[in-house]
Amino acid sequence: MPRDVPPLTNSQKQLLLSGIDLFNRELFYECHEALEEAWLQGAGEQKLFLQGLIQIAVALHHLRRNNLIGARRLLGAGMEKLSAFAPHHEQLDVKQLLEAAQPLLEAAQRGILLQGIPLPKIVVR
Numbered sequence: 001m002p003r004d005v006p007p008l009t010n011s012q013k014q015l016l017l018s019g020i021d022l023f024n025r026e027l028f029y030e031c032h033e034a035l036e037e038a039w040l041q042g043a044g045e046q047k048l049f050l051q052g053l054i055q056i057a058v059a060l061h062h063l064r065r066n067n068l069i070g071a072r073r074l075l076g077a078g079m080e081k082l083s084a085f086a087p088h089h090e091q092l093d094v095k096q097l098l099e100a101a102q103p104l105l106e107a108a109q110r111g112i113l114l115q116g117i118p119l120p121k122i123v124v125r
Contacts, residue, residue, distance in 0.1 A: 005045040008090060012038040012046070016090060019053065020122045028061040049089055052081030056101060056120075063104065063114055072108040075101060093123040 055078030
C-alpha cells in the first residue's frame with residue numbers, strides 16, 4: 001500500500017459507504033457519482049484509491065451497455081490503481097474486489113460480454 005495515506009474525512013467516508021451500497025446494488029453510474037464527489041474532496045493517494053473504484057464502477061456500467069472497449073480500458077486502469085491498496089484499505093477488501101473483477105477483465109479482453117460471469121461486490125470489513 002502507498003505510504004503516508006491520510007485517512008478519508010467523515011464526509012468522504014459517508015460518500016464511500018453510499019458508493020459501496022450503490023455498487024453492490026449494481027447501480028454503477030450512481031456509484032460513480034457518489035464516489036466522484038468524495039474524489040473531488042480528496043488529495044494525494046486517497047484520490048488514486050477513489051479513482052480506481054470509480055473506474056471499476058464505470059467499467060461495469062460500460063459492460064452493461066455492451067461497450068467492451070471502454071469497459072476493458074477502465075477496468076484495467078481501475079484494477080491497476082487499486083492493486084497498490086491491496087489487500088485492504090479503508091475497511092474495503094480490495095484483494096477480494098480485484099479477484100472478483102479479474103474474470104470480467106479477461107472476458108472483456110477476449111471480446112466476451114457478461115455471459116454468466118458474476119458481477120463483483122465490494123466487501124467492507
